[in-house]
Amino acid sequence: MSDAALEEFALRMGDNCLILGQRVSAWCGYAPALEEDIAMANVALDLIGQAKLWLALAGALEGKGRDADALAFLRDARAFRNCLLVEQPNGDYGQTLMRQFLFDAWHVPMLEGLAASREERVAAIAAKTAKEAAYHRDRSADLVIRLGDGGEESRRRMQTALDLLWPFAGELLAADETEARLAGEGVIPDLADIAKKWTAFVEPALEEATLVPPKDAPVRKGGKQGLHTEALGYVLAEMQWLQRAYPGATW
């Protein structure tokens, strides 16, 4: 197995968690109810903890002495490997929940598959974090169903969020060359299998939520190769400015 492919994959896992964690953390102090505020802060915290594990592995594989902090705070947008879905703006609360739901529905089967990886460092992180992802998915699916199958206004907002975000989900579900190679080596699961599990979870939940995915939507991708939407630059500007302005600053 090539270390470069594994490093690339660890960056993708870590950057997905980091960017989504940074996005979700922006609700801290602003969520529509106290319980939701606490939930958002906890989900963000879990994701940033998970990002730290993956990015530490990526840094170790790279072997140039970069730790998780260096990778998080000192890379530019083109070096980030997260999917486009997680960098999309928070929008209203419905949009934030829909983004979380589409991501969690992928994250859980992916981590469960990775827990059986032949690469033991990958398996260890996946086994540790899969339970946390499952806890997130229980909540995001529950809220998507309640708000979709809720009042007229909440249903309208959830459908708008689904129309907006659906095209970004495909990137998580299709393997590129790196992932196909790692799957062939037994390091990561086959993404076609993950896509089936994703669909088996998402379809009935959306049906219960009375929401309809857009037909013939294009797949918007590129994040895994470092080609991001405009949105990522704003996330990084906010997340990285302190370390950029005051290099090496600590608490």
Added chain:
Amino acid sequence: MAEAPTKPSVGDIWRWLEDAPDPEIPVLSVVDLGIVRAVEWRGETLIVTVTPTYSACPATSVIALDVEAMLRRRGIADVKIETRLVPPWTTDWISEKGREKLRAYGIAPPEGAVCAGAAKAAGARIACPRCGSTNTEEISRFGSTPCKASWRCKDCLEPFDYFKSF
């Protein structure tokens, strides 16, 4: 060749760790919580292996510092704290004594054993730590720390923390 007579036994060190509190729930020791996985001497170095509760639990790094400081106060100069992820921590590892301490402190202890893949405590009857009633309901799946959920007692009307089964 003889070892210094002052080198404490592994059993002594486990007993000391039973007095090392969790920084966020100080009634629990790190041993009650089940996060100390091993204690061993490697030559003159004492290795204490800990496992994190949640990936991002802010208490984990404080725990490592506290344990190291406590062992140094006990006269062990060469201490190394190692972190191990496998097997992942579960609330099943919280000791019986720990569960009783949680209840007395006002936190409902985790209910039932954790089954693989079933994060939902569906149908679980969580007893109110104040009045003991199981006529309770979940307010939020999350709480003031990563390990807790927010619940409410419908008899004594008090809200309480539930240490979620995980």
